[in-house]
Amino acid sequence: DADVTQTPRNRITKTGKRIMLECSQTKGHDRMYWYRQDPGLGLRLIYYSFDVKDINKGEISDGYSVSRQAQAKFSLSLESAIPNQTALYFCATSASGTASYEQYFGPGTRLTVT
Amino acid sequence: AQSVAQPEDQVNVAEGNPLTVKCTYSVSGNPYLFWYVQYPNRGLQFLLKYITGDNLVKGSYGFEAEFNKSQTSFHLKKPSALVSDSALYFCAVRDGTNTGNQFYFGTGTSLTVIP
Numbered sequence: 465d466a467d468v469t470q471t472p473r474n475r476i477t478k479t480g481k482r483i484m485l486e487c488s489q490t491k492g493h494d495r496m497y498w499y500r501q502d503p504g505l506g507l508r509l510i511y512y513s514f515d516v517k518d519i520n521k522g523e524i525s526d527g528y529s530v531s532r533q534a535q536a537k538f539s540l541s542l543e544s545a546i547p548n549q550t551a552l553y554f555c556a557t558s559a560s561g562t563a564s565y566e567q568y569f570g571p572g573t574r575l576t577v578t
Numbered sequence: 579a580q581s582v583a584q585p586e587d588q589v590n591v592a593e594g595n596p597l598t599v600k601c602t603y604s605v606s607g608n609p610y611l612f613w614y615v616q617y618p619n620r621g622l623q624f625l626l627k628y629i630t631g632d633n634l635v636k637g638s639y640g641f642e643a644e645f646n647k648s649q650t651s652f653h654l655k656k657p658s659a660l661v662s663d664s665a666l667y668f669c670a671v672r673d674g675t676n677t678g679n680q681f682y683f684g685t686g687t688s689l690t691v692i693p
Binding site: 468497499504505506507508509512522523554556565566567568569570571572 | 624
């Protein structure tokens with residue numbers, strides 16, 4: 465987990481506020497992902513990026529935006545938070561190429577929107 | 579469409595007994611299959627993967643999984659369960675074609691090993 469860090473780890477915010485979740489990695493991976501985890505729903509992909517100039521929507525991108533500031537940094541923003549965005553958010557990385565495909569996850573950010 | 583099913587929300591097993599956590603998948607190309615474990619208040623940790631080759635894959639902490647193409651399954655197994663194996667387990671699949679860029683996760687199975 466130490467190779468992929470997320471800040472903040474916990475956040476409580478009010479409906480309508482803008483909030484940014486940040487992810488940094490020291491694994492040297494080019495691919496980065498944002499997921500949300502909800503009880504009974506598993507992990508769902510929000511956005512993914514295969515390099516600094518590549519951003520792709522995932523399964524549930526509505527209400528979210530992302531920024532890939534550098535190869536090692538990938539931020540997730542909620543422009544106007546709503547209560548159903550309360551969830552556990554994970555950042556993940558993976559390497560491109562055929563050497564490996566598994567993802568490495570950060571420790572998560574628990575977001576509560578009141 | 580790609581998808582993963584974990585039919586059991588909860589699996590209970592006695593310590594020392596063998597354990598199985600089930601996973602079935604649907605993918606358009608050759609599947610790349612993964613198992614992850616999540617301990618409380620932690621991120622997911624990679625356990626093992628099947629990309630190609632031997633259908634029986636061995637991973638971390640004594641876990642193994644068997645790829646069965648005809649049954650589209652990738653069940654996680656361990657011969658002798660430990661109390662410390664109690665955690666949430668996720669199966670994931672990725673389409674192995676050149677366009678398969680996303681990973682799809684199951685809903686998770688909570689494993690409880692009873693002392």
